[in-house]
Amino acid sequence: MSSIIKLNDISKIYRTKTIETQALDKVNLEIEAGEFVSIMGPSGCGKSTLLNIIGLLDVPTTGTVELCGKPTAGLKDKALAHLRNETLGFVFQSFHLIPTLSVIDNVTVPLIYRKGAKNIRRQALEALEKVGLGHRVNHMPSQLSGGQAQRVAIARAIIGNPSIILADEPCGNLDSKMSAEIMDLLHSLNREDGRTIVMVTHNEDQARATDRIIHFFDGRRVE
């Protein structure tokens, strides 16, 4: 199998005038296409920073990131945006739905920025059907429960058919029943659609259900 995500000696240092914080320290990581990987570790160990760097939302201080075999270093805003749009789908802990848009309009967001996208509304409806929310298309985010909001976020993450889904504590704000539903959904996306999923979690049970667990401590991978 080939590596769909490859991190080489990734370090991330946050600097202010008075303090320097090393969030990641020479991290090397390879994730195969179709894998479901969990990243675990205590708060502040650099899990989310790592996910942000994989998702091209942040840039490493040193080291390189390759996605689908392509190096991302030195890419301009437009190329990075294109790569995020085509390759990556994000699921955030706090859902991050746009409050001024309806459910279906939230789901269409990735396709709005894709050149040549057609039948956007139909595709959004299909994505919502897939997460079991085909009956809530015209609701506003404020009218949804936490579980429903996270399903909408997953529909948004998959509408562009990305090969990688990055989930940052997707069940962090949900109760156990809703968490189970969301995890089932992520597993089915991995098994049935073959999507690569990288998930940050604090939950050992959820992590054990994935293909591989990567532990982090103080910005470093620990075995």
Add this chain to the structure above:
Amino acid sequence: MILTGLKQAWQLLKQNKLFSTIYIVGTALAIASTTIFAIIYYVRLASVYPEYQRERILTLTTLSYEMPKGLRFTPGVSFKAMEECFYKLSDAEAVSAYIDESRLTPIFVPGKKSSFDIVMRLADPAYFNIINYEFVSGRPFSQEDFDSGIPKVAISDRVASSLGFNSVDAIGQTVNIGFVDYEICGVFREGSAVNNLSYVQAVAPYTTNPAYEFSYPGCAVTGMLSVMILSDHKDAVSREINEYFRKYSSSEMEGRKIETYGQPRTALMGAFNSNAEFEVDLARIIRQNALILLVLLLVPALNLSGLIAGRMDSRMGELGIRKSFGATRGSLLCQVLWENLWLTVIGGVLGLLLTWILLSTDMASAFATILSTSNKLNDPSVTVRFTSDMLFAPAIFGLAFLFCVILNILSAIIPAYYALNRPIVKSLK
């Protein structure tokens, strides 16, 4: 993008009512102030009723010559000069002489003892070929009326109405204007008092005033007439006039020069300065007006910019989400500008309505007095009216829309640029 911007603007409008209201009202006031400015300048400078031939109209109102004791005297043109030179100008399509009453003239309401003041001009029939009043009934006085000095008068529709006549009934009626009885021969649509050149409420033959042939002793080419010329050849007309005065001064005034102050001058120059003896520094006037316009645009733009910066802070998360899913800074900047443009357009429409309301009330006189040099505005009994072709001119719509776009870009681009350059991770926090 346009539809998305419209939808988003509508949602923002509904969800942030206070922000939207302040933004729209602020925009409306800014657009109203700039549009009032634009309308008054449009009326002063463009070819509007009744000065449809404005760019071809030349005027000469004041001459000057040195008197024997070194004093300078500034009269108008005499009837002798009109006959010898002006009426014979070879490059003029039409030439008219007129006398403006120096003060408002009382007109007496028939059958009553009451009177009111009007702006009256004594002219010749050619005047109506240069200033194109629209006659709602009757016609101007004829060449025969003029030649015979028959007291006929064309009055404005507002004067007719104030006299208690409708436009048709007025024809043939006798009214006393300035203690002379005139027969009303025509009723024309009144123009705007912003226009110094054409704003009159009554026009009668100047031959009804026995003093029209008066000329000043020692300089027979000077008198009490002003001249209006319709021509496409300003330089040739000027040469012919100057040559006439030069010949007269050398033969009759021992070489004492008759000064024309660069007249005849265009209506454009006249719009900026009603006193011919003072030179018009057009570059300075343009600079001053550009500065006023800039302040009218920049002050609200800065205020609105502050408002937008506050709103962008609250929308930082949304911008981060959109960037996460593939939006570029450029596409988001366009989106923010489109959203903002819709709000600005709503403000712009309200601003236009506000402009029309303000210019339809007595406030119009106040605005016009500030922005116009017309000496007709100095008298409190003169009310300024903007006709519909002045208020609803396509150029004004175009300008208002242009102001909207400039205001939108000025107010939104800096806060949007700063918000969009914020790292995605910080936006999502």
